[in-house]
Amino acid sequence: MAAGTKTAGTKTAGTKAAETKRQNFNITPEQETELARLRETLDAPSAKDAILRAVRIVEAIARQTRRGGRLYVHDASGQAQRLIIPELELAEETGWQFLTARPHAWRRQLWVKGRKLPAAVVWTDWRVNGGTVEEIADNWGLPRAATEEALRYGETHQDLLRMEAEEEKQRLAEGL
Numbered sequence: 001m002a003a004g005t006k007t008a009g010t011k012t013a014g015t016k017a018a019e020t021k022r023q024n025f026n027i028t029p030e031q032e033t034e035l036a037r038l039r040e041t042l043d044a045p046s047a048k049d050a051i052l053r054a055v056r057i058v059e060a061i062a063r064q065t066r067r068g069g070r071l072y073v074h075d076a077s078g079q080a081q082r083l084i085i086p087e088l089e090l091a092e093e094t095g096w097q098f099l100t101a102r103p104h105a106w107r108r109q110l111w112v113k114g115r116k117l118p119a120a121v122v123w124t125d126w127r128v129n130g131g132t133v134e135e136i137a138d139n140w141g142l143p144r145a146a147t148e149e150a151l152r153y154g155e156t157h158q159d160l161l162r163m164e165a166e167e168e169k170q171r172l173a174e175g176l
Contacts, residue, residue: 062088084163098146099153107164110153112146120161122147123154 027035035047044050061071071083099110099119110119117140126136137147154161 058088061085082159084159096149096153098143098149106167109157109160109164112140112142112150115142119150119153120164122150123161126151127154 035050038044038054039047039050042050042053044053065071065085065088071085072080073083074080096110098113100113101108102111107118111117112119112122122136122140122142125139131139133144133147133151136142136151137144140147142150
């Protein structure tokens with residue numbers, strides 16, 4: 001049994017003992033504030049109920065994204081904008097010869113195979129500094145075809161890359 005977990009039997013009317021587990025964990029004051037906001041947002045009677053409701057919502061969204069679904073929100077003017085949740089985005093490995101998925105806590109973008117180099121870094125370098133495919137390939141020590149593929153990936157996955165860049169900025173600001 002995991003540390004911080006206690007099991008207790010409880011009796012319910014007309015049924016045999018049901019197993020329940022007590023989950024104990026420490027939270028920072030900031031996390032406590034986040035839980036309070038979540039509880040208020042979901043109109044939950046307790047922090048436990050808020051967490052369980054949030055889990056169910058995330059599971060439902062994850063099921064849809066695994067089936068190829070996309071999540072959109074509409075702004076006040078009715079304009080639809082894709083909402084990307086990096087943790088729920090599927091890594092797209094099919095169709096890429098030089099790019100591959102890597103396990104990461106929250107990044108879902110692809111990386112150049114055999115290198116610790118996100119495809120977005122190659123694409124961003126090209127966007128910021130310009131240059132020919134050959135110059136970018138030389139700069140990163142990549143074959144021309146791998147560079148072209150990284151640039152194509154960056155162009156076709158701008159929403160994901162933008163979302164991950166924002167996530168990284170937020171994490172840096174929070175000291176994570």
